[in-house]
Amino acid sequence: MAFGWRAARLVAVGASMLAVSCGGKWTTQDGAGMADGAGGSAVTGQGGAAVTACTAGEARCNASGRRETCTSGGDWSVSDFVCARNVAVDDDVGSYCVTKADGSYRCWGDDPGGALPAERYRRVQLTRQGLIGLTEDGRLLAAGTLLPDGLPPAASFRATNMWGYKGVCPLFVDGSFAVLLDRAPNVPDDGTGPTMVRQVEGSFTQAFCVFEGLGAGVRPDGSLWQLFGGETIPGEFTEVAFSVRIFCALTKAGGVECFEPEFACGNTGITACAGPGYPEFSGGPYRSVTATDGAVCAIDAEGALACRRYDGADMPVPIDAGRFTFIEGGHDVLCGVRTDGSGACFRHGGDFGEVGPFVPVEPALDPGW
Numbered sequence: 001m002a003f004g005w006r007a008a009r010l011v012a013v014g015a016s017m018l019a020v021s022c023g024g025k026w027t028t029q030d031g032a033g034m035a036d037g038a039g040g041s042a043v044t045g046q047g048g049a050a051v052t053a054c055t056a057g058e059a060r061c062n063a064s065g066r067r068e069t070c071t072s073g074g075d076w077s078v079s080d081f082v083c084a085r086n087v088a089v090d091d092d093v094g095s096y097c098v099t100k101a102d103g104s105y106r107c108w109g110d111d112p113g114g115a116l117p118a119e120r121y122r123r124v125q126l127t128r129q130g131l132i133g134l135t136e137d138g139r140l141l142a143a144g145t146l147l148p149d150g151l152p153p154a155a156s157f158r159a160t161n162m163w164g165y166k167g168v169c170p171l172f173v174d175g176s177f178a179v180l181l182d183r184a185p186n187v188p189d190d191g192t193g194p195t196m197v198r199q200v201e202g203s204f205t206q207a208f209c210v211f212e213g214l215g216a217g218v219r220p221d222g223s224l225w226q227l228f229g230g231e232t233i234p235g236e237f238t239e240v241a242f243s244v245r246i247f248c249a250l251t252k253a254g255g256v257e258c259f260e261p262e263f264a265c266g267n268t269g270i271t272a273c274a275g276p277g278y279p280e281f282s283g284g285p286y287r288s289v290t291a292t293d294g295a296v297c298a299i300d301a302e303g304a305l306a307c308r309r310y311d312g313a314d315m316p317v318p319i320d321a322g323r324f325t326f327i328e329g330g331h332d333v334l335c336g337v338r339t340d341g342s343g344a345c346f347r348h349g350g351d352f353g354e355v356g357p358f359v360p361v362e363p364a365l366d367p368g369w
Contacts, residue, residue, distance in 0.1 A: 053074040056071065059341075060339055065083050065100070066083065067079045082101055083100065083337075084099070084341050084342065085122070086098075086326050087328055089328050090125060090127055095109030095126040096109055097131075099123050099133075102120070105121050114131060114144045116131055116133045119136070122156075123157065127168070129144075129145040130144030131144060134157050138154050140168070140170060153172065154170040167181020169208050171217075175205070203219065204220075210243065214226075216240045222234075223237070226242075226261055236253070237249040241329070242261075243291035243292055246258055246259070246260065247259055248279075255285070256289050260278070283306075285300075286299060287301065288327060290329040292334060293332060294309060295308065295309050295348055296308055296310070303323030309355060315348070315357065316357035317358045318359070318360060321346070321358075325338070333346065333347045333361065334348075344364065346361060
């Protein structure tokens with residue numbers, strides 16, 4: 001597949017603003033004037049209809065992405081709060097982004113960068129190369145970085161910036177997969193060097209890469225693929241999660257299976273085998289899975305988090321963490337979207353097996369946004 005891409009700098013435009021909170025700088029695109037109904041992973045409930053009694057104070061997101069709260073009379077009352085769709089993590093640069101059901105976004109951390117063009121976004125992530133977003137109609141846009149011109153429509157993307165010069169891994173709507181912003185060794189990471197594109201042959205239903213461009217994906221036949229070694233693992237998988245020394249996958253039946261990456265053993269001083277065993281997830285079914293450097297987490301059928309260390313030991317999560325519809329892991333952090341549309345992040349500290357329990361990241365994500 002040849003796209004004939006050329007590098008082009010995208011200049012940020014549109015209604016955006018910078019604000020300051022106790023957690024550092026914020027980059028925000030407000031959702032004013034945007035229609036409801038963007039949907040997303042945070043949507044639950046029965047389309048907003050009050051069809052059953054509920055517990056007073058209970059909260060959920062309706063099919064239009066608005067938060068509903070149960071009244072003292074047992075009815076659902078719709079609020080103006082727009083639920084989060086997803087959270088993107090790049091704790092290599094200490095930054096996080098939330099994208100809401102109306103297509104607006106907000107990023108926070110040490111250096112939230114510039115602002116993206118005024119669009120409706122499915123996902124926004126602040127990367128080492130700059131702010132990157134995927135619009136509702138499948139375009140990848142950037143602020144403060146280079147992207148190849150003429151990209152085909154994308155179905156999803158994940159940034160991969162930890163410890164190196166790698167950039168963005170989009171899965172295109174035709175099932176193809178590529179690594180963008182792949183810089184040559186010893187080239188300054190300041191947006192001035194040449195941009196490389198590494199295309200992955202074949203078709204995928206889900207794919208992403210992390211840690212120096214290490215990639216993994218799910219093929220249409222349900223098998224797993226990983227970039228290093230080109231190994232294919234047969235099975236009926238629907239989702240894959242990858243970290244520096246392990247990758248895990250969700251099966252069609254809702255189980256979680258973990259494997260050792262082809263590159264993990266003995267190739268560098270900082271990568272080693274995951275250990276004598278791998279985390280096992282009993283019970284289930286699970287709805288999603290993600291990984292950090294040291295722990296793997298899944299969402300069970302009730303929305304609760306179940307986390308295990310690489311060695312199989314239980315990984316404690318705060319008892320009041322809540323129930324989730326979306327999770328994503330970074331180096332030593334786990335972020336997610338709760339069933340009420342709010343976001344939360346937890347950090348375990350340490351790496352390479354020396355990990356502690358998850359504790360809330362402070363300051364917490366602004367609950368009112």
